[in-house]
Amino acid sequence: MSTTNLENKNVPTVLIVGAGIAGLMLGILFETIDIPYHIFDRTSAIRPLGSAMGLSSNTFPIFEQLGLYKEIMKFSIPFRSTEIFDSGLHKLGSINLDHRLFGYDNALFPRAKFHELLLKQIPVDKISYNKKVVSTEEKNGKTIIQCSDDSTYEGDILVGADGAYSGVRQSLYKHLDEKGMLPKSDLDDLEIGYLSMLGIATPKNPEKYPQLKGEATYLTNVIGTDKTWRAVSLAHNQISWSMGIAVSKEEGQALRFKNSEWGPKSNEVMIKGVDNLPCPLGGTMGELIEDTPKELISKIFLEEKNFLT
Ligand SMILES: Cc1cc2nc3c(=O)[nH]c(=O)nc-3n(C[C@H](O)[C@H](O)[C@H](O)COP(=O)(O)OP(=O)(O)OC[C@H]3O[C@@H](n4cnc5c(N)ncnc54)[C@H](O)[C@@H]3O)c2cc1C
Structure with a gap:
């Protein structure tokens, strides 16, 4: 087993675990300011799964700056209220979510479309698939991740963007717990x-x-x-x-x-x-x-x- 060092510049290299919404968004931001990074995901291919997702109006300035706002609007619909019913479809009430006073509407869209758009912004050589991260460690000021295929990668900063059951979080908690630094409630199950x-x-x-x-x-x-x-x-x-x-x-x-x-x-x-x-x-x-x-x-x-x- 050999460790791949991803360092290619005299600035810290970031290892991002998870090519979901959070991991890709961070990659896009690093891309704009030229910070070296690499994204690892356990899936073999991104599938267009999921249902609708929404973005609140106050998140749109960043997408405008990244030149993605108009692209998102192509597959989105404004989201201004929600209606609530009982099981006999009698209306119980509605919630007004009209935020247009911030300059943008809230928007709803298929999660897969949004994910695909974010993914397109990341150069293909900066994502590796079939890389399920099973453990992480710190050695000589470096961060090292180990994947289930026995490959290891080394960088300077590790970001866990690997969802609700984050393996990065579990690994971090194990180290913190060994040092007696982990709040007890964080050990409770989801x-x-x-x-x-x-x-x-x-x-x-x-x-x-x-x-x-x-x-x-x-x-x-x-x-x-x-x-x-x-x-x-x-x-x-x-x-x-x-x-x-x-x-x-x-x-x-x-x-x-x-x-x-x-x-x-x-x-x-x-x-x-x-x-x-x-x-x-x-x-x-x-x-x-x-x-x-x-x-x-x-x-x-x-x-x-x-x-x-
Ligand atoms: C396929 C999919 C469909 C979804 N559909 C919806 C939806 O329709 N509506 C909604 O509200 N929310 C949906 N979600 C959840 C929603 O995307 C997230 O809750 C939210 O956007 C936070 O994003 P995230 O990037 O933190 O996590 P996620 O979007 O959950 O992404 C986590 C990523 O990490 C990867 N990963 C997990 N463990 C490891 C590991 N050990 N090593 C390497 N990679 C790992 C996963 O494959 C995934 O790509 C979906 C998530 C996924 C993965």
């Missing part, structure tokens, strides 16, 4: 509150959903007793949807680490349990699921935790 399934439908018959003609998104949330679901009109005649089934503390503990990666895993059973739910945009949630390519439906656990360090 709590899993919901099992969630989601995707983006491209309805065969968009006329069925008049909300798709709106200038801004029609964002709906339904709150049932043990389930929540959501349907959201997006740009270009698409509808993002998601549904969550509440899990007990015990179920959550049993599920932990079973499915921490986004992807289409055994969704059929869950689909059967939710396809008759009424969709606030019309029809049933099952009809939206039918209009979504199966390989792009993700099932994921939604976890909660505030870390102190």
